Amino acid sequence: MKVKVLRTLPEEHYDEFTVPFPTDGEYTIMDVLRYISENIDPTLAYFSHAVCNQGICGRCAVKCNGKVVVACITHADCEELVLEPKNNKVVKDLLCQ
Amino acid sequence: MGNTVSRIIETEILVVGGGGAGISAAIGAARSGAKVLLVSKGQVGNSGNTIMIGGSFAMDGHSAYYDYGIKEADKDFTKADLYESIIKDGFYINDQNMVEQFVEESPAIVYEVVKWAEEAGKPFDFGLPATWWMSGRMMGSALKQGLSSTPGIEHISDVAVLELLSDGDRVSGVLALELNTGNFVQINAKAVVLATGGFQPFSLKSTNSDMTGDGVAMAFRAGAKVADMEFLLFLLTALEPQDIVGSILPLMLVTMPTFKYVATDRDGNELTMPSQLKEMETKSEICKLLHMVYYGKTVSSDKKTDKGGIFLKIIGTEEETNQAFDETVELFRKFYKEGFYHHNDINKVRRMCLEKGTWEVGLGNEYSVGGILVNEKMETTVKGLFAGGECASGVFGANRVADAVTEMLVQGYRAGITAAEYAKTAPACGCGADSGNAVAEKLMKVLDNEGGILVNEAVRKFEAISDKYLNCYRDGEGLRTAIKQYEELEKELENATVLCKDMAYNTELMGLIALKNRLLCSKLAAYMAEARKESRGLHLRLDYPDIDNKNYLVRTIAQKDGEDIKLSTREPIPGKIAPPDYDTIEYERYLLETGIGLENLQD
Numbered sequence A: 001m002k003v004k005v006l007r008t009l010p011e012e013h014y015d016e017f018t019v020p021f022p023t024d025g026e027y028t029i030m031d032v033l034r035y036i037s038e039n040i041d042p043t044l045a046y047f048s049h050a051v052c053n054q055g056i057c058g059r060c061a062v063k064c065n066g067k068v069v070v071a072c073i074t075h076a077d078c079e080e081l082v083l084e085p086k087n088n089k090v091v092k093d094l095l096c097q
Numbered sequence B: 001m002g003n004t005v006s007r008i009i010e011t012e013i014l015v016v017g018g019g020g021a022g023i024s025a026a027i028g029a030a031r032s033g034a035k036v037l038l039v040s041k042g043q044v045g046n047s048g049n050t051i052m053i054g055g056s057f058a059m060d061g062h063s064a065y066y067d068y069g070i071k072e073a074d075k076d077f078t079k080a081d082l083y084e085s086i087i088k089d090g091f092y093i094n095d096q097n098m099v100e101q102f103v104e105e106s107p108a109i110v111y112e113v114v115k116w117a118e119e120a121g122k123p124f125d126f127g128l129p130a131t132w133w134m135s136g137r138m139m140g141s142a143l144k145q146g147l148s149s150t151p152g153i154e155h156i157s158d159v160a161v162l163e164l165l166s167d168g169d170r171v172s173g174v175l176a177l178e179l180n181t182g183n184f185v186q187i188n189a190k191a192v193v194l195a196t197g198g199f200q201p202f203s204l205k206s207t208n209s210d211m212t213g214d215g216v217a218m219a220f221r222a223g224a225k226v227a228d229m230e231f232l233l234f235l236l237t238a239l240e241p242q243d244i245v246g247s248i249l250p251l252m253l254v255t256m257p258t259f260k261y262v263a264t265d266r267d268g269n270e271l272t273m274p275s276q277l278k279e280m281e282t283k284s285e286i287c288k289l290l291h292m293v294y295y296g297k298t299v300s301s302d303k304k305t306d307k308g309g310i311f312l313k314i315i316g317t318e319e320e321t322n323q324a325f326d327e328t329v330e331l332f333r334k335f336y337k338e339g340f341y342h343h344n345d346i347n348k349v350r351r352m353c354l355e356k357g358t359w360e361v362g363l364g365n366e367y368s369v370g371g372i373l374v375n376e377k378m379e380t381t382v383k384g385l386f387a388g389g390e391c392a393s394g395v396f397g398a399n400r401v402a403d404a405v406t407e408m409l410v411q412g413y414r415a416g417i418t419a420a421e422y423a424k425t426a427p428a429c430g431c432g433a434d435s436g437n438a439v440a441e442k443l444m445k446v447l448d449n450e451g452g453i454l455v456n457e458a459v460r461k462f463e464a465i466s467d468k469y470l471n472c473y474r475d476g477e478g479l480r481t482a483i484k485q486y487e488e489l490e491k492e493l494e495n496a497t498v499l500c501k502d503m504a505y506n507t508e509l510m511g512l513i514a515l516k517n518r519l520l521c522s523k524l525a526a527y528m529a530e531a532r533k534e535s536r537g538l539h540l541r542l543d544y545p546d547i548d549n550k551n552y553l554v555r556t557i558a559q560k561d562g563e564d565i566k567l568s569t570r571e572p573i574p575g576k577i578a579p580p581d582y583d584t585i586e587y588e589r590y591l592l593e594t595g596i597g598l599e600n601l602q603d
């Protein structure tokens, strides 16, 4: 799948990544973010310091294709994802206050 | 932003960690009249393993019935029964002063938390003997209710404490990093309470990602003794479907009497356990240990499945299996959206099991029994430093069956009270800005590294070592290899390269700090596991399969000695239960004949 992510440094722009996950609804958006961070671009900022990964804390929310979703319980099930911060209180990339 | 301390905060008591132990400690200290600051890497009341809770916590039934008027409680289950169970389930190396503290002091704080849950409008669900079922989220709201109704506590979230600061021979402050801004903050305090939870060395995770052993590692670096870190508790954890990997739902299912299964290896060979023990699976959380003992060897061998686990082969009729899933749905209906466990779709798993006839599951590390050495007042071996909850050690010996949730509450609360008592006569903190600056500057040097190992790559390397050598079953050669490889990786990390140079929410830098702590804790665990040449509780050695009371009825302790690790042992602190009078016993015989297995799953 193609994943476009809004980045904030040095200034706002989109980066595009190719992630080798099938779109059959098994991988989550959190899996996608982790894949990018671990294998393509470790500088990506997304919620990563107290991750429950089970939809408990609600802190991993991002905007996916225009809709705010909880990343660790939402399936990445389409060919193209556009990921943006959930609100306008952006700290860096996808991480908001 | 800057590479030195941006501000200094003064407080009387600093509590580090926003899970159950930290919040209880803050409340205990504030009620004792101290000014308290609670600082947490994750969000206070919404982080740590506290929010991962998937079951229950308890007090003894006798206290519930007589002291708290709970008429449904089993009054025949007494403090003495609980005490004895904890020792037997701990394979007799518990410090009995710690067990006494747990048993005697827990009813009051457990009851209070049950009341906070009611006040928060999210009451827990009662079960026998005197157990309350809830979700981690519900526990979080109960704790936040207690916190907000206690005056005298300030709290800040998303601030990671990096190092303890010492003033002579006592701890009297910390250096911390505000994650969102990247600013360093020094916090001066008369006393510091660590409540940072456990450490998790492996790639399969059922735990919150903040379980990186920060508190244990910091305490060790500050000269405190740590103990029992070879004892790591694993439990059945989902490896499929992909979207629930890491969930402990498989454990929940196998404790249902109607869920009939046999475990098999990758080739379909059955993994059996004696029927007397198999019967305990639905009665006692000792089942976690039994799964380690009887399924763990496969997970540690090339007989493991492709995903690194075993298969649960369903052998019940379709009706029985459906009933097991129905009962699971029913059990959790009160806490989660109907049909879900946390956000795991139980019915999707049901369909998968019925269709495939198997469920691929692993053994995931849930809990660290060992940690900072404390006494029954939660004093560490360093002045000014206190610890409670999962980051501390001592009460559960070599294996935990009783509740870690009760442990976090009862120890946290006591740690707060003791710290406040200490602070009454302790001199003001004498740490100048220099001490914080020195630590911050050292850390910032990492940003200058070039061409070294990347943090993600180092994490993968680290977890591969742990998965291979520190898993359920270990042997001497493997452990020595683990130590060597951990130490090589530690060296490699000196030149670890962080590509992102901007300090605000720097995921790589945060990852590197966490990895160094995980690595230190795991190295200590490997040293202790290598030194314990027997099997006991959660420490299973292929090369030493028996329990050896003659040589190892002791706690293993580690302390920093310059750049080295000094290992020692000491006998557990005695109490009401006499130590066993036999030298060596086969592990399985101990399981069959000692009457282990606190019955905490009856309902």
Ligand SMILES: Cc1cc2nc3c(=O)[nH]c(=O)nc-3n(C[C@H](O)[C@H](O)[C@H](O)COP(=O)(O)OP(=O)(O)OC[C@H]3O[C@@H](n4cnc5c(N)ncnc54)[C@H](O)[C@@H]3O)c2cc1C
Pocket: A050, B016, B017, B018, B019, B020, B021, B022, B039, B040, B041, B042, B043, B044, B045, B047, B048, B049, B050, B051, B052, B053, B054, B055, B056, B057, B159, B160, B161, B162, B195, B196, B197, B198, B206, B207, B208, B210, B214, B215, B248, B366, B367, B388, B389, B390, B391, B402, B403, B404, B405, B406, B408
């Ligand atoms: C999936 C799962 C299910 C469980 N279910 C149960 C159950 O049903 N019953 C039971 O009794 N036990 C259960 N446990 C165990 C139990 O939840 C934990 O042992 C307990 O919650 C630990 O509490 P704690 O406060 O000591 O640590 P935690 O709750 O882990 O809290 C640690 C806190 O410290 C913070 N922290 C960490 N490092 C730093 C740092 N450097 N600076 C500042 N803050 C820091 C974290 O962000 C967090 O807020 C379960 C565990 C898991 C993983």
Ligand code: FES
Pocket: A050, A051, A052, A053, A054, A055, A056, A057, A058, A059, A060, A061, A070, A071, A072, A073
């Ligand atoms: S990480 Fe907690 S809800 Fe996603």
